[in-house]
Amino acid sequence: MKLKGQTIVLTGASSGIGAEAAKIMARRGATVCLVARREEQLREVQELIEADGGCAFIYPCDLSDNVAIEACAARILAEQPRIDALVNNAAHSIRRPIEQSLDRLHDYQRTVQLNYIGAVAMTLKLLPRFLEQGHGHVVNISSLSTQVPIPLFSAYLASKSALESFTRSLQAEMGHQGISTTVVYFPMVRTPMSSRTAIYKYMPMMHVKKAAGWIVEACEKRPARIARPMGKLGSVLLAALPGPATKLPQPLFRGMDKLLASQLKKKG
Ligand SMILES: NC(=O)c1ccc[n+]([C@@H]2O[C@H](COP(=O)([O-])OP(=O)(O)OC[C@H]3O[C@@H](n4cnc5c(N)ncnc54)[C@H](OP(=O)(O)O)[C@@H]3O)[C@@H](O)[C@H]2O)c1
Numbered sequence: 001m002k003l004k005g006q007t008i009v010l011t012g013a014s015s016g017i018g019a020e021a022a023k024i025m026a027r028r029g030a031t032v033c034l035v036a037r038r039e040e041q042l043r044e045v046q047e048l049i050e051a052d053g054g055c056a057f058i059y060p061c062d063l064s065d066n067v068a069i070e071a072c073a074a075r076i077l078a079e080q081p082r083i084d085a086l087v088n089n090a091a092h093s094i095r096r097p098i099e100q101s102l103d104r105l106h107d108y109q110r111t112v113q114l115n116y117i118g119a120v121a122m123t124l125k126l127l128p129r130f131l132e133q134g135h136g137h138v139v140n141i142s143s144l145s146t147q148v149p150i151p152l153f154s155a156y157l158a159s160k161s162a163l164e165s166f167t168r169s170l171q172a173e174m175g176h177q178g179i180s181t182t183v184v185y186f187p188m189v190r191t192p193m194s195s196r197t198a199i200y201k202y203m204p205m206m207h208v209k210k211a212a213g214w215i216v217e218a219c220e221k222r223p224a225r226i227a228r229p230m231g232k233l234g235s236v237l238l239a240a241l242p243g244p245a246t247k248l249p250q251p252l253f254r255g256m257d258k259l260l261a262s263q264l265k266k267k268g
Contacts, residue, residue, distance in 0.1 A: 001137075001219070001220050001221070001222060002028075002029070002220070003025055003028040003029055003030040003216070003219060003220060004028060004029030004030070005029060005030075006029075006030045006031070006084040006085065006219070007030065007031045007032075007033065007080050007082050007083050007084055007085075008025055008030050008031070008032050008033065008083075008084060008085045008086075008087060008219060009033040009035065009076060009080075009083060009085070009086045009087065009122075009126065010022050010025070010032055010033065010034060010035065010087045010089060010215075011035040011036065011063060011086075011087065011088055011089050011090035011118075011119070011122065012035075012036055012089035012090030012091060012141075013032070013034035013035060013036055013042060013045060013089070014034070014036035014037070014038045014041035014042045014045065015036070015038075015041060015191070015192050016189070016191030016192055016193060016208060017089065017141075017186070017189060017191055017208055017211045017212050017215065018034075018036070018087075018089040018090070018215075019041075019045045020208050020209055020211070020212035021087070021089070021212040021215035021216060022034055022045055022049065022056065023045065023048060023049055023052070023054075023212075024209075024212055024213065024216050025215075025216055025219065026049040026052065026054030026055060026056055027049075027052060027054060028216070029054075030219075031055045031056070031057070031080075032049065032054070032055070032056045032057075033056075033057045033058075033059055033076055033080060033083075034046060034056055034057065034058045034059065035058075035059045035060075035061050035063070035072060035090065035122075036060070036061070036063075036090060037060060037061065037062050037063075038060070039058065039060040042058040042059075042060060043058060045058075046058050057079065057080075059072050059075060059076055060072075063090050063114055063118035063119075063121075063122070064110065064113045064114040064117075064118055066117070066121055069118060069121045069122055069125065070121075070125065072122075073121075073122060073125030073126060074125075076126075077125070077126070077129060082133065083126060083129050083130070083133075083136065084135070084136065084137065084219075085136065085137040085138070085139060085219050086122060086123060086126050086136070086137075086138050086139070087139040087141070087215055087218070087219070088118075088119035088122060088123065088138070088139065088140045088141060088163070089139075089141045089215065090114065090118065090119075091114060091115045091141065091156075091159075091160075091193075092110070092111060092114050092115065092156075093111075093153065093156045093193050093196075094107050094111055094153070094155050094156050095152050095153055095156075095197055096152065096154075096155070097151070097152055098154050101154070101155070107155045108154075108155045108158070111155040111156055111158075111159045112155075112158070112159045112162065114159075115156070115159035115160060115163065116159045116160075116162040116163050116166070119140060119163055119166075120163075120166055123138055123166075123170070127174075127179070130178065130179055131174075131177055131178070131179075133178075134177075134178045135178040135179075135180075136178065136179055136180075137179075137180045137181070137182070137218075137219065137222055138167070138170060138179065138180070138181045138182075139181070139182045139183075139184060139215065139218040139219060140163050140164070140166075140167045140181065140182070140183050140184070141183075141184050141186065141215075142160040142161075142163060142164050142183050142184065142185050142186075143156075143157065143160050143185060143186055144185050144186060144187040144188075144227065144228060144230070144231045144234075145157055145160075146160050146161050146164060146185065147185055147227065147230075147231035147232070147234040147235045147238065148230065148231060148234035148238075148249065149234075149238070149245070149246050149249075150249075150253050151250060151253055151254075163183075164183050167181045167183050168181075171224070180222050181224065182218040182222060182223055182224060182225065182226060183224070183225050183226075184214050184215060184218055184225075184226045184227075185225065185226065185227035185228070185231045186206070186211055186214065187205070187206050187228055187230075187231070188200065188203060188205040188206065189205055189206045189207075189208055189211040190205040190206070190207060190208055191208050191211075198264060199257065199260040199261050199264050200260065201260075201263075201264055201267075202260065202263045202264065202267060203260055214226050
């Protein structure tokens with residue numbers, strides 16, 4: 001599927017992977033509709049795209065606010081005569097042990113509200129257009145860590161797993177009506193999101209441009225899943241042997257955290 005001539009709505013386009021993906025897709029001839037809260041950053045991405053000869057529109061919106069999503073989707077639908085794909089990329093991550101979350105139910109609520117409800121709300125609003133056109137592709141962004149379970153991200157990973165499950169239902173129910181879906185399972189990527197955790201400073205991570213390439217591939221090739229081989233293997237092991245697949249890697253993760261913390265202490 002060539003991107004030239006397509007219109008793609010991309011959330012979380014003001015920074016990190018979303019901003020990079022928007023630039024690549026615009027360079028390949030797509031019209032990109034950029035959604036996020038920070039208007040100034042969206043405008044910067046838009047200006048870079050336009051300076052490069054591309055076409056971008058900005059739609060500032062807080063995707064944790066259902067009313068704001070309705071207004072934003074209504075504007076997009078009114079202004080864009082065709083919409084080929086929606087990439088639900090905006091998200092917030094929280095790294096916190098469950099034991100330190102005992103009085104923090106709001107962590108779970110706000111993570112689900114943005115990462116899951118926000119993505120579903122935008123999808124539901126654009127679906128009628130996809131059905132009218134007879135086609136539409138939905139890309140939902142998840143994490144390798146739902147395939148290879150890691151500790152300390154319970155709120156974040158639960159919200160991503162919910163989104164994966166919604167994606168499967170969408171494909172199963174509406175695939176025959178021209179709706180296609182991709183779930184992208186990113187490993188750790190060097191972006192503002194991952195940089196918020198100090199001990200990850202020296203952790204090897206995927207480059208943001210490579211990660212953006214996965215979103216572009218999701219829109220061009222429309223596979224059901226884009227993931228690393230390790231993630232695919234993790235999914236199989238988790239389905240076949242959930243006990244050992246969850247328990248056995250945990251000492252490794254604890255060891256990795258210790259190593260990263262000592263590297264940070266040494267190198268600063
Ligand atoms: N980085 C990683 O290691 C990693 C690993 C696995 C999966 N992922 C996933 O990859 C995707 C992109 O993450 P990233 O690393 O590029 O993060 P990022 O640089 O922090 O970007 C997050 C984007 O989401 C937007 N956003 C956050 N809250 C929002 C809200 N309430 N309403 C609207 N937009 C909101 C932000 O824009 P505003 O602040 O302007 O609203 C920003 O554009 C996410 O789905 C993330 O879960 C990332």
